[in-house]
Amino acid sequence: MFCAMLLAVTPILASPVLAGAIQQISAHDGAVIVQFDGVVDKADVFALAGPDRIALDISGATAGRSVALGGAVQNIRQAQFSADTARIVLDLAEPAIVTGGAFSADGKSLRLSLRPAAPKEFSGTVARGKTQIIPPMLFRAEPPKRRYEVTAAIRSNVGTGLPTISGPSDESLPLVVIDAGHGGHDPGAISPHGGQQEKDVTLAIAKSVRDEMLKSGRVRVALTRDTDKFIVLQDRYQLARKLNADLFISIHADSAENPEANGGTVYTLSEVASDREAQRLAARENKANIINGVNLGGADANVSSILIDLTQRETMNVSADFAKLLLREAMPNMRIRGNSHRFASFIVLKAPDTPSVLFETGYLSNAEDVSFLSSREGQRKVARTLANAIQVHFARRIASR
Template sequence: MLIASAALICTQPALIGAETTSKATAVAAPATSVVPKIARSPKAGVPVARDVRLFEAGGETRFEIRIDRPVAVDAFVLTAPNRVVIDLPEVRFDLGTDPTRLKAGSITGWRYGLFATGRSRLVFDLSGPVRLERLDVSVGDDGAALLVVGFAPATRQEATAEQGRMRAWRPEGDAGLAEETATAVALPQTDKPRRAKPLIVLDPGHGGLDAGTVSPATGTPEKVVVLEIAQRLKKKIEASGRYEVLLTRTDDRFVPLGDRVKFARSHHADLLLSIHCDAEYDHSVRGTTVYTLAEKASDAQAAALAAKENQSDQIAGILPEEAGEEVADILIDLTMRETKQFSHDFATALLDRMKTVGRLVKGNPHRYGNLRVLKAHDVPSALVEIGFLSNKEDEALMRSPEWQEKSTAAILDSIDGFFAKHVARAPN
């Protein structure tokens, strides 16, 4: 058996589960050391990850996972909130029934999934700041690799100093993880195209390791429901022949919020509709809500919704972004004002049609919030919470093909109404 270790690991032996074929011993190595050669697995297809363990040992919280062949591994620490992130090439997770229920040591919760094209990610939520103590990979006689990541409590200053510092392990001849955009469709490189038809971008919320809201009754994740509805809506819009349409994601992958906005802007979209499901502690609350952009929330519910939806990047372990420049150009400011009015007009049309196929949320169904996904200054944008996954009746409707057919027809009607009002953008 051959073993390789990242530069950060300690000289203590790594703790390996009883199911391993032989015992592993960690090898301390300086950052400039050459990774020992390992046998390349002849297995084809996407690597498979299974056999998860979480436990405490020697003051460390440790995570183990077995992968059927050696793959490149990156790990780093994040603070505010405290997290550990592990990046891998795309793998198929075969971990059994809801392994994220497992907890140990500093781990208060964790998630996994496809992060971008060819990349998978695990994110661990922690009870306090930590530092990485080990990143070990041991390869058994069967060619399978056992990944062990260990982290120990640290001061806030120590964790902050280590934030974002990448620790890596590489099989011999492996260049590592490609830096790929998480956007599902390639961004265009040309100036604004001349189109005969308006372009609509549909944005199914969440995806990959960001499940979104989860039904307390059935465990159905929001990311699945909204992708189903977006795909059905796309087919209906295409069948109308009146518009072009693109999705920000076409499968179960994570797309950063900023990339969703960039996707709409770079394709010069005429309308962006972000599709989500809501949830409430009060399971009797149900109905559709539509949100448009405003710096100040219209009410407490809108503020809470914006905070929840804006956490998507944080959930996926995205490194904190640097503060962007303030938009000061007077022309951009005027464009934003027009865009907000168009967004308001579309939200009004959408609610008017949606109330014909189901109920709207009680109170004010058109709300305003500081939602990052709606911040394209030149693309009219709205976010629809199609219903509440926390309500059994709403969930049953949202999963029903019949209701999906009716609701997507109503959304298409609202799109027609919007473009009919704004003649300059209407189809010929």
């Protein structure tokens, strides 16, 4: 009833420019295929009872008209659920459940697999709520064209020269290590709105964060890099460990194929990613260690796996608490994405004894985000967000002792 009422309302608000309009929806032979004229942000799929229906909320899409029916689907309805979300409702001739779903490689079509189900099984699907499906994120910087020689010098920053610690000389004060993502031959994302490179944006933000935190005189700060150089992923968190850091923050500014995707996201460690986007993003970032087919990373086998597990569980809990605090402090200063605390197996988060977060500050593929992150004022706002969160974090840690 509620869904039907929503679909009966014709939107009167002007919609923003979205990435993809629905071109056709077809249902036949146990499958539903939705085609778009461009990429969309994501799809949330869920079941509704009384009558039995399957609904799709497509973020970053506008509703269309073309429909072809068949199989378990007896009717298809669609409308603009909100300014940036199209809703599709599949009226079922008999109970059926979605057994799988994926976007095509170009992100311009979504295929759902359906099969008939007993009423009890369908009711269980209704109770489970929404399943999120994310299209491939294909917009990335091209890999370096030239060949890079792999030498021991790339890892020398850990063994011989540790980063400079800025701030008071009192070693009892907490130490925060800020990691500017990418660097050197690895540019990270490249913006289509001016060509800004992620490695430059993250370094500017990291320096701004350092300067902002030093104003208080209550923390010490070190940067994994303060110039345009490449650092192996494991070395980034190993630098923090060698400095006995109390907190490690890796700064990034990613991109998405959907230019409407925007806002910050905070990631903490999990061996199982919280959604497919996080899983893909972690897998892609972790590949930055591989140059010309040579894996520069190495696993540390000197520590007992049991001790690592026990220590890392506590570290992950502290990291998650800081992530929540960071998002709270970010709200007044910058745009934050929905579902903004996510979990992924980023290599840079895997220090077993150093609380760590990866802060995706925004999307260089979004015109407003790249303008914000490239500006001095935007970088200062990000810096204030982090500095405030860090101050509260350590105040809480001291109070709980």
